[in-house]
Amino acid sequence: MSEPIDDKALDEYLSGRSQISQRYRALADDAREIVPPELDRRILAQARDAVAQAEAVPADELTRLRTKRRRLMQWGVPAALAASAVLVISIVIRSGVQHEVQAVQEPPLPTVAAPSASAAELAKRQSEATVQDDIVSMAPPQNAVTEFPPPAAPPAVSAKEASSARRVAPPPPAPAPLQEAPQSEQRPASAERAAADASPAHVSSPYSPPAAPSQEPASVAKAAPIRQRIEQRAAAAAPPASSRQAPYEPAAAEARVESERENLPQAAAASAPRQPPPAVAGNASNVPESGAVASPQLPGEKPESADLHRDPQRWLEHIRELRKNGKSAEADNDWKEFRARYPDYPVTETDAARGKP
Amino acid sequence: MTASAAVGVAIPGPDPGVAAPAPAAVVETDAALMLRYRDGDARAFEVLYERHKGALYRYLLRMCRHQETANDLFQEVWSKVIASRERYEVRAQFNTFLFRIAHNCAVDHFRRVGRQHAERTDDVTQLEDQLAGAESERPEAQLSEWQVRDSFRQALLQLPAKQRDVFVLYEETGLSLEEIGNVTGVAMETAKSRLRYALNKLRAALQQHRPGRIEQVEP
Numbered sequence: 001m002s003e004p005i006d007d008k009a010l011d012e013y014l015s016g017r018s019q020i021s022q023r024y025r026a027l028a029d030d031a032r033e034i035v036p037p038e039l040d041r042r043i044l045a046q047a048r049d050a051v052a053q054a055e056a057v058p059a060d061e062l063t064r065l066r067t068k069r070r071r072l073m074q075w076g077v078p079a080a081l082a083a084s085a086v087l088v089i090s091i092v093i094r095s096g097v098q099h100e101v102q103a104v105q106e107p108p109l110p111t112v113a114a115p116s117a118s119a120a121e122l123a124k125r126q127s128e129a130t131v132q133d134d135i136v137s138m139a140p141p142q143n144a145v146t147e148f149p150p151p152a153a154p155p156a157v158s159a160k161e162a163s164s165a166r167r168v169a170p171p172p173p174a175p176a177p178l179q180e181a182p183q184s185e186q187r188p189a190s191a192e193r194a195a196a197d198a199s200p201a202h203v204s205s206p207y208s209p210p211a212a213p214s215q216e217p218a219s220v221a222k223a224a225p226i227r228q229r230i231e232q233r234a235a236a237a238a239p240p241a242s243s244r245q246a247p248y249e250p251a252a253a254e255a256r257v258e259s260e261r262e263n264l265p266q267a268a269a270a271s272a273p274r275q276p277p278p279a280v281a282g283n284a285s286n287v288p289e290s291g292a293v294a295s296p297q298l299p300g301e302k303p304e305s306a307d308l309h310r311d312p313q314r315w316l317e318h319i320r321e322l323r324k325n326g327k328s329a330e331a332d333n334d335w336k337e338f339r340a341r342y343p344d345y346p347v348t349e350t351d352a353a354r355g356k357p
Numbered sequence: 358m359t360a361s362a363a364v365g366v367a368i369p370g371p372d373p374g375v376a377a378p379a380p381a382a383v384v385e386t387d388a389a390l391m392l393r394y395r396d397g398d399a400r401a402f403e404v405l406y407e408r409h410k411g412a413l414y415r416y417l418l419r420m421c422r423h424q425e426t427a428n429d430l431f432q433e434v435w436s437k438v439i440a441s442r443e444r445y446e447v448r449a450q451f452n453t454f455l456f457r458i459a460h461n462c463a464v465d466h467f468r469r470v471g472r473q474h475a476e477r478t479d480d481v482t483q484l485e486d487q488l489a490g491a492e493s494e495r496p497e498a499q500l501s502e503w504q505v506r507d508s509f510r511q512a513l514l515q516l517p518a519k520q521r522d523v524f525v526l527y528e529e530t531g532l533s534l535e536e537i538g539n540v541t542g543v544a545m546e547t548a549k550s551r552l553r554y555a556l557n558k559l560r561a562a563l564q565q566h567r568p569g570r571i572e573q574v575e576p
Contacts, residue, residue, distance in 0.1 A: 009560065010553050020559050023509045024528050026502075028415060032424065035414045039428055040406075043435045047394070047402040050439045055397055 312342050319353040331355060387451030395442045405451070406435070412529040413459055419525045420463045422514050430466060434459045449539075452530045457540045460522065467518065505563070512562030520555035523548050 012018050027033065308315050315338055322331035335353060338345075347353060385393075385401075387408065393401035413434060418427040437458050445454075513521065519541075526537045538548040 006553050006557060009556060010549070013552075013556055018556075019563065020556060021528065023506065023559075023563060024513070026506055027510055027513075028411070033415050033418055035410050035431065036428065039432060040410070043432060044403060044406065046436060047406070047439050048399045050442070051394070051397050051399045051402075054443070 309337075309341065312338065312345050316347065316351070316353045320351075323352055323355060328355065388447040391442065391445055391451055392447065395445050402439075409452070409455055413455060416456065416459055416525050416529050417463060419513065419521060420518065421466060426466065430459070430462050433462050437462075450532070450536070452532060453536055453540055456526060456530055456532075460526075460540055463522075508562055508565065509559065512559050516555050516558060520551045520558075523551040524555040524559075527552060 009018070013020060308318055315334070319331050319334045319338065322328075322334060331353070332355060335355060338353075385404070387405060390401040390405045394405065410431075414427065414431050417430045417434070418424065421427055421430060434455070438455065513524075516524065522541055523537055526532060526540060527534070530537075532540065534548045534552065535545040537552075538545040541548065543551075
């Protein structure tokens with residue numbers, strides 16, 4: 001191989017002492033290997049033109065930028081004013097809405113009238129749905145009566161009138177006669193008077209509202225557990241600071257109202273699972289169970305039984321179930337207690353809760 | 358290679374083809390001239406052009422072996438330099454930057470006219486034959502310097518393009534083998550090998566005209 005010789009020649013060449021380099025440089029003397037002057041001029045002119053164009057372009061760009069900036073400055077002040085105005089208006093609108101919400105939501109909070117009213121509406125709807133099932137039960141009319149405004153009529157309806165009216169009213173065998181029953185002669189004059197004095201809601205309602213004064217405590221008493229449950233949930237979910245005693249917190253108030261609205265249907269359904277039929281309620285609305293319906297919890301009572309005893313209808317159902325299950329002694333005791341607490345509550349003679357004579 | 362190194366080494370060797378410019382008191386580097394041209398100094402480009410035009414032109418002439426084509430490529434290369442002046446950054450020697458553009462232009466040209474290039478090789482062979490014929494008419498005792506030069510030129514033109522590329526780059530730019538590999542896109546060892554082959558062939562061409570070789574041939 002000629003590798004060592006090649007390397008030696010290569011080193012000699014790279015050191016610049018090679019004859020090859022001298023021969024190569026001798027080639028450059030040839031006039032044919034010189035750049036033509038025309039080509040020189042062309043290239044140099046091209047270079048100068050490029051510089052001239054570059055100098056012209058920035059001036060144009062600068063002018064364009066200045067013009068653009070001037071236009072932006074012209075629109076800058078109006079745009080800033082418009083943005084400020086929009087911001088202020090949105091703040092004012094938002095604060096105004098908050099005040100309105102506060103004004104709307106604050107009054108109902110200390111009282112239970114509004115929730116109870118809405119609960120009554122819901123309960124009424126449910127009662128209309130379940131009227132066919134409970135038509136025989138002769139339930140008290142407290143839920144239906146909550147449609148009426150609070151004490152518009154004086155509580156002058158006597159218990160005797162009411163009881164006499166109840167006694168005269170036969171047990172409705174079917175819904176059809178029930179509709180006619182309130183318009184019949186069983187309706188007392190005082191009830192009619194009260195109905196005439198009542199709000200337009202009475203007109204639409206066939207039931208006289210003599211018991212209206214006594215219904216407000218009933219509704220309050222009925223709404224009390226609902227409100228208690230709502231407040232318990234709110235207390236469990238919210239921080240311990242009491243929202244009622246706090247000045248006013250719109251967000252908390254809104255949340256509370258929302259939770260109440262959401263829970264109202266369930267609460268109403270739970271407290272009044274079976275509503276009395278309207279016709280019967282109309283009949284029974286004459287019953288002046290002013291203190292009976294809203295029965296307070298007795299000192300020795302359990303909470304469940306107290307809850308049960310507040311609702312005579314549920315209590316009666318409970319007694320019926322006891323009898324059905326063969327717990328006659330317990331049922332008798334409950335029946336006696338029921339009668340002691342609700343002496344005038346209408347119970348049919350054939351009601352299973354009465355037991356065998 | 359760092360920018361500072363590039364700036365410091367960027368002065369090319371003397372151009373044998375053109376008259377060397379008078380040495381100024383302060384010789385600006387190629388990179389500094391290019392930066393000045395980038396900033397709008399057309400005079401800087403003229404200086405730069407004068408420094409490198411001969412080497413570049415000969416490189417292109419040797420590569421494409423056709424003067425008109427060399428002229429076109431020469432203008433194309435400088436046009437690219439002019440166009441890229443705004444993006445120019447001192448990352449390597451200006452020589453490397455310039456001859457990389459030239460190498461790429463030459464490669465593109467070979468790709469465009471591959472067949473014509475082959476035909477032109479035939480032309481070179483034909484030209485060599487003509488020269489040899491003219492030379493053969495002369496008596497051997499009258500071998501002049503001109504004949505040796507022509508023979509060397511023909512040997513150079515007959516080198517494979519890759520070997521010729523490395524050899525001409527080395528001669529014209531003074532770049533190291535590593536930088537030549539960078540320009541041509543190959544490793545330094547590859548460039549070295551190509552240069553070695555080119556030297557062997559050129560040496561062989563020169564040895565044909567040595568009197569001693571003739572004596573050896575003759576019995």
